[in-house]
Each structure stands twice: as structure tokens, then as C-alpha cells.
Amino acid sequence: MAYTGVTPSARSRGMVREARHLLFTVAPGATWIVIFLVLPSAYLMAVAFMSNGPYGLPEMPLSLESFRRLAGFGFLGWSPGNLYTLLRSLWQTVVSTGLVVVIAYPIAYYISTCRARWRPIMLLLVVVPSWTNQVIRTFGWMNLLAPATPLSELAEALGLINANMGLYPSNFAVTLGLVYNFLPFMVLPLYAAFEKLDAAQVEAAQDLFASPVRAFRHAVFPQTLPGLLAGIVLVAIPAFGMYVIPELLGGGKGMMLGNLVANQFAGGANWPLGAAGAILMLIATFIGLFAMRRIGKRLGGGEEVVI
Amino acid sequence: MRKRTLKRSLAGFWWFTLAFLYLPLAVVVLFSFNASNSAATFTGISLRWYGRLMGNEEILSAFANSMILAITSSVIALGIGCLIGYGMYRHRHRKLGWLIVLIYLPIVLPDIVFGISEMAFFVQIHRLTGLLQPGLVTMIIAHVTFQIPFVALIVYSRFVGLDPTLFEAAKDLYASPVKRVVHFMLPTIKPALISAFFLSFTLSVDDFVISFFTAGPESATLPIYIWGAIKKGVSPEINAIATLMIGAVAIAAIISLVFSRRRQA
Numbered sequence: 001m002a003y004t005g006v007t008p009s010a011r012s013r014g015m016v017r018e019a020r021h022l023l024f025t026v027a028p029g030a031t032w033i034v035i036f037l038v039l040p041s042a043y044l045m046a047v048a049f050m051s052n053g054p055y056g057l058p059e060m061p062l063s064l065e066s067f068r069r070l071a072g073f074g075f076l077g078w079s080p081g082n083l084y085t086l087l088r089s090l091w092q093t094v095v096s097t098g099l100v101v102v103i104a105y106p107i108a109y110y111i112s113t114c115r116a117r118w119r120p121i122m123l124l125l126v127v128v129p130s131w132t133n134q135v136i137r138t139f140g141w142m143n144l145l146a147p148a149t150p151l152s153e154l155a156e157a158l159g160l161i162n163a164n165m166g167l168y169p170s171n172f173a174v175t176l177g178l179v180y181n182f183l184p185f186m187v188l189p190l191y192a193a194f195e196k197l198d199a200a201q202v203e204a205a206q207d208l209f210a211s212p213v214r215a216f217r218h219a220v221f222p223q224t225l226p227g228l229l230a231g232i233v234l235v236a237i238p239a240f241g242m243y244v245i246p247e248l249l250g251g252g253k254g255m256m257l258g259n260l261v262a263n264q265f266a267g268g269a270n271w272p273l274g275a276a277g278a279i280l281m282l283i284a285t286f287i288g289l290f291a292m293r294r295i296g297k298r299l300g301g302g303e304e305v306v307i
Numbered sequence: 308m309r310k311r312t313l314k315r316s317l318a319g320f321w322w323f324t325l326a327f328l329y330l331p332l333a334v335v336v337l338f339s340f341n342a343s344n345s346a347a348t349f350t351g352i353s354l355r356w357y358g359r360l361m362g363n364e365e366i367l368s369a370f371a372n373s374m375i376l377a378i379t380s381s382v383i384a385l386g387i388g389c390l391i392g393y394g395m396y397r398h399r400h401r402k403l404g405w406l407i408v409l410i411y412l413p414i415v416l417p418d419i420v421f422g423i424s425e426m427a428f429f430v431q432i433h434r435l436t437g438l439l440q441p442g443l444v445t446m447i448i449a450h451v452t453f454q455i456p457f458v459a460l461i462v463y464s465r466f467v468g469l470d471p472t473l474f475e476a477a478k479d480l481y482a483s484p485v486k487r488v489v490h491f492m493l494p495t496i497k498p499a500l501i502s503a504f505f506l507s508f509t510l511s512v513d514d515f516v517i518s519f520f521t522a523g524p525e526s527a528t529l530p531i532y533i534w535g536a537i538k539k540g541v542s543p544e545i546n547a548i549a550t551l552m553i554g555a556v557a558i559a560a561i562i563s564l565v566f567s568r569r570r571q572a
Contacts, residue, residue, distance in 0.1 A: 018398070025394025026406060029387045029455050033409050036452045040428035041420070047427060107324055110317040120567055122321075124560060129328045131556045135515050135530045136549040139537055140331025143338060143546075183328070241417030243516050248537065258419045265423050265520070275427075278420045285417060 048275035058271050066272035070280065082260065086280075088171070089257040093240045096178035100186045100235050101228065103179070108190035108227075112197070123191065130184045138177055138248045145173050145249070169251025177245040182238070186231035193227025229296045237288050241281050257281055332553055339546035356547035366548060369532040373512060376443060376528060380450035381507035385500065387451070388458025393492075395459065396466035410456045422520035425449045429521065442523035449521045450514065454507040461506065465499035509559075 048066055053059035072082045111122045129137065144151055147166030155161045167173055197220070205215040243258035250256070257277055264274025342351035360366055391410070395403060413421065429445045432438060439445055477491040493500075515530040522531055529552065536545050 022394055022398045022401070025390045025397070029391035029459065030406065030409055032387060032455065033413065033452060036425070036428075036448055037413055037416070037421070038409070040424035041416070043428050043431070044420070044424040103324060106317055106320055110321050113314070113317075121564065124564055125325060126328065128556065128560045129332060131509065131513065131559065132332065132553050133513055133515060133530045133533075135534050135537070136335065136552060137331055139533070139545060139549060140335045142537070143334045144331055180327070180331070183324075237415070238417060241419050243419045258417070261419055261423065262520075265426060271427065274423065278423060281417055281420055285415060289415065 044275050044278055047271050048279050050272050052270045052272050058275075066270070066276040069270070069273045070276045085255050085260050086257060088255070089240055092171070092174055092178060092242075092246075092256060093236050096175050096182065096239055097232060097236045099175070099179045100182050101231070103183060104186035104190050104231065105224075108187050108194050111187075111191055112194035123188070126187050127184045130181070134181065134244050135248075137181065138245055141173065141177055141180065142168060142248060145176075168249050169254055171250065171254050173249040174246050174254045174256070177249045178239050178242065181242075181245060182235040185234040189227040189230040189234065190224060191227075193224040197223050226296065229292050233289060233292050237285050240284055240288075335546050336550045336553060338543065339550040341543060341546070344543045356543050359544050360547050360551075363544070365527075366529075366532060366544075369527050369529045372443060372526055373528040373530075376446050376450060376518070376526075377508050377511040380447045380454060380511050381504050383447070384451045384454035384458050384507050385504055388455045388503065389462050389496075389500065391455065391459040392462025393466065395463045399467075410459055413453045413456050418514075418516040421453065422449075422517040425452075425517070426520040440523060441521060442526045445521045445523070446518055446526060446528075449517050450511045453514075453517065454510055457506050457510065458503040461503040462496060462499050465496050469495065 047058045049062050049064065050058035051061060051063045051065060070082055072078050072080055107126070111119055111126075114122060143149070145167035146152065149166070152161070152166045155167055156165075161167065161170075201219040201223070202215060205219040210218070240256075241258045242256060243262055246254050246256040246259055247262075250259075257280065261274045261277035261281065264270045264277065337349065339356055340352050340354070341349050342353040342355070391406075395406065425445070425448075426441075429439050429441055433440050439448075473491075473495070477487050481487045481490060515534065518528055519531055519534065522528070527535070529548065533545055533548065536542055
């Protein structure tokens with residue numbers, strides 16, 4: 001007991017002081033986040049259950065109309081447009097995350113095998129492009145993939161696209177943009193995992209004549225799993241809600257959920273519908289976070305995966 | 308033997324990936340010096356697009372807005388985040404789960420949900436009270452909201468890394484809490500404060516989506532201006548302004564490299 005010899009009143013005074021200290025330090029920030037983020041998100045969720053007014057603004061009475069609209073039911077019956085958008089978002093997220101993993105694994109491994117003095121520079125080289133604004137990076141790809149550029153002409157010559165089409169706007173351009181955008185977010189956690197890798201386990205596997213594939217599966221993969229899961233969270237969740245890349249590189253047929261949501265708030269469209277889309281995105285986010293934690297706990301043995 | 312080929316193909320893959328990462332930026336830089344206004348063919352070197360920038364009032368005001376937004380929001384977030392970071396450290400033995408959830412919320416919320424929530428909220432507040440008209444003020448509020456968690460976490464981890472007995476020593480040395488803050492706490496966490504400020508600044512300059520949805524008609528930042536220019540039809544001026552921004556990032560990268568070198572030495 002640290003307080004022996006102190007009268008109960010002094011002790012409770014100390015506790016009051018500690019509580020006041022907690023209040024003074026934490027209250028400004030906590031209040032700020034509650035007022036400017038928790039309340040607005042709560043309001044947005046409420047909007048999803050309201051009706052659409054004449055100027056796209058939410059109105060009473062409460063209704064589930066916006067969720068019906070989101071599922072594709074409109075004045076003219078059911079149309080698959082929104083469903084396609086949703087499936088496209090899922091598909092783009094899965095494909096781009098998969099590609100990012102495939103590229104990031106060898107890169108992170110290679111950096112970890114280089115000389116210690118080069119590693120910080122190599123990591124910096126991977127990260128620096130992501131310091132430039134997302135709009136500029138995506139604009140760079142627009143320049144590269146436009147019709148009559150070398151890359152587009154190469155694709156044309158190989159018969160991959162029709163003449164004068166250019167590689168953008170297209171779903172391919174969106175995938176490329178997503179991979180480009182998120183690669184550093186996968187390389188960093190994977191590199192951190194490789195740096196801590198116990199090389200003895202890998203050598204033991206090699207000594208026991210394990211094939212490279214088996215050595216990877218049993219010695220390397222489990223050790224880098226926490227990094228991989230952290231990377232997937234950092235890549236897949238923002239990719240699912242991406243707005244800029246599909247808007248610039250995708251065109252009308254490359255729209256993702258983020259664009260569907262945003263369009264409902266621009267130029268007097270339909271706030272409740274947009275809010276319903278946002279709820280869907282939040283649900284996906286929390287399912288993703290939860291699933292990664294569960295997978296991490298099951299596969300990582302006792303090791304806590306910090307997300 | 309097999310090991311050598313593996314290492315060599317990995318090195319090849321590394322250079323290929325680097326080319327992939329820098330190609331789009333290189334194209335922007337290259338075409339900013341293009342003599343013609345074609346986005347596909349390079350016809351010769353010229354500085355005319357940079358010349359046009361200088362006379363463009365919109366770009367200059369967008370640049371000023373970007374700077375005002377980044378600096379103001381970073382300063383506010385530094386103050387508030389620093390307090391939370393210290394509170395989290397001092398009271399780390401209490402159950403502060405709700406606070407952790409609150410602090411991680413701005414980080415895990417998808418940008419687009421963050422942006423439209425704020426926008427919808429500000430629009431309704433403005434309709435009801437006339438306050439918070441969309442503009443620089445609403446943008447600053449939104450930016451501070453996503454910067455606070457990063458500042459708090461950086462400051463918190465700096466405190467955790469300190470020897471706890473230092474706090475006892477400071478208590479013995481300085482009677483007044485104010486003196487303790489000025490002479491002990493602030494100097495000790497100075498590195499954390501500096502890196503928190505620069506991270507906040509970078510996050511603010513890097514952000515597009517949240518700014519886009521909370522901006523008013525007069526408060527366009529550089530990324531919002533560029534977005535508008537792209538949407539209107541690609542103009543070669545965008546390459547020039549984008550190149551200047553890439554140049555700023557390159558300088559920042561070199562500075563951070565020099566600093567990390569010096570810390571190692």
C-alpha cells in the first residue's frame with residue numbers, strides 16, 4: 001500500500017486530484033472527437049433511415065427506402081447497377097490486395113537481406129512516392145495510360161485493347177492505381193516482420209531438405225503472418241472505400257462504392273441513399289478488422305497481432 | 308548457386324518495382340517541361356507552364372490556403388493531442404478502453420465516410436445556426452480531428468519510453484507543476500513534438516478526400532485545385548504545379564534521410 005500513514009481524507013483528496021488531472025488532459029481531445037466525429041457519424045447513420053426530400057436532403061418520416069434503393073429497387077423496378085458497383089468494389093479490393101501481397105513479399109524480403117546501412121534508404125525509396133498527393137499520383141497514371149502513349153500502343157499491338165481506346169478509363173487502370181497506391185503500406189509491416197525473422201528456423205528447414213515452397217510455408221510464412229495481417233488491414237479497408245482512383249481512372253464503368261456514396265452528396269442527389277452506402281462501408285470495415293483479429297489469433301498461436 | 312540466382316532475380320524485381328513506383332511521378336515532371344501542350348509526345352524543353360503558374364491567382368491562393376490549413380490544424384492538434392497523450396500515459400493503469408476506441412476511430416474510419424459525415428453535419432449546423440459555413444474553418448476542424456490521434460499516440464509512446472523515476476526526480480526538483488512542465492516535460496518530449504508536428508503537417512497536405520468534402524467555394528487547396536483542373540480537362544499547367552509539389556516531397560525525403568543518418572551516427 002503506497003498510501004499507508006496518509007489519512008483517508010488526504011487519500012481521497014489525492015484521488016480527486018488524479019481524476020481532475022485525467023479530466024483536464026483527456027477531456028479537450030475526447031470532446032473534440034465526440035463533437036466533430038462521433039456526432040457527425042451518428043447523424044449520418046440516422047440520415048440513412050430518413051426519406052429523401054426534394055433537394056436530396058433528408059426528411060422525416062423514417063423509412064427504409066434508401067436501403068431498397070441501394071439494393072437496386074427504383075421507380076422503374078429493379079436494376080443491377082448498384083449491385084454491380086458493390087461487387088466491383090469487393091473484386092477490386094480482393095484483386096489489388098492479392099497483387100500487393102505478391103509484390104510486397106519479395107520486396108520486403110529483399111530489403112531485409114541487404115546491408116543494414118542500405119535498408120533505411122531502400123524503405124524511404126518505397127515510401128516517398130506515397131508522400132506526394134494521391135491526386136497527383138493518380139494524374140501521373142492518367143498521363144501514362146492515356147491513348148497514344150507508349151504503354152497504350154504496346155497494349156494495342158499485343159491485341160489487349162481496341163485501337164485508340166487507351167488503357168484508361170478502365171477497371172484495369174483502377175486495379176493498377178490501387179496496387180500502386182497501397183504497395184508501401186504492405187511493404188512496411190512485412191519488412192518489420194522479416195527483420196525479426198528467426199533465420200535458424202529457415203536454415204533448419206533447408207537442412208532437412210525442405211523444398212523452397214515447404215520452407216516458406218512452415219518456416220517463413222507463420223513468422224511473417226502478423227506483418228501480413230497488419231498490411232492487409234492497411235490495404236484492404238481503405239481500398240474498399242477508395243474514391244479518388246476509381247473517379248479518375250475508372251470512368252462510368254469503373255465506379256466503386258466510394259463513388260456511389262460521394263455522388264449522392266454532390267449536386268443535390270440523395271443523402272439517405274449515400275448514407276446507406278456509408279453504413280454498408282462501415283459494416284465492411286468492422287467485419288474486416290474483426291476477421292483479421294480472429295485469423296491472427298488462430299493462426300498466430302499465442303502471438304498477439306496488433307492492429 | 309541456386310541462392311545466387313535467387314538473390315539476383317530479387318534484385319531485378321526490386322529495380323523493376325522502383326521503376327513502377329517512380330514512373331508516374333517521372334512522367335509528370337518530364338511533361339511539365341514540355342514545349343507543346345500535348346500530354347502524349349515530348350517536343351522540347353520549355354519553362355512556359357511554370358511562367359503561367361506565376362500569374363495564376365487561383366493557384367497562388369490555393370497554395371496559401373493549403374499552408375494556412377496545414378499549419379493551423381497541426382498547431383491545434385499538437386496542443387490537444389499532446390494533452391491526451393500525457394493523460395493516457397499518466398492514467399495508463401486505469402481502464403481507458405473507451406478512450407482508445409475514441410482515438411482509433413478517426414484512423415479506421417474510411418476517408419469517404421469521414422468526409423461526408425463532417426460535410427452533412429456542418430451543412431445542417433449551418434442551416435440551423437448560421438455558424439460553421441463551409442470554408443477554411445470547417446476544413447481546419449476536420450483536419451484537427453484526424454491529426455489528434457497521431458499526435459496523441461506519438462507523444463504517448465515517447466512517455467512510455469521514458470524512465471518512470473524521471474518524473475519523481477522532476478517532482479523533487481521543481482515544486483510548481485508549471486515549472487515541471489516547462490523545464491522537464493516539454494524539453495524531454497521535444498523530439499516527439501517535432502515529429503508529431505511534421506506528421507500532422509504531412510497528413511494535412513496529403514489529404515484530398517476530407518478537404519474536398521468540407522471545403523467551401525473560396526477555400527480550395529492545391530489538391531482541390533488540381534482535381535478541378537483534371538476534371539475540366541487536362542491542362543499542362545497541372546504538370547508544373549504537381550512537379551513543384553513532388554519537388555517539395557523530395558526535399559522532405561532528403562531532410563529525413565539526413566536526420567536519420569545523424570541519429571545513427
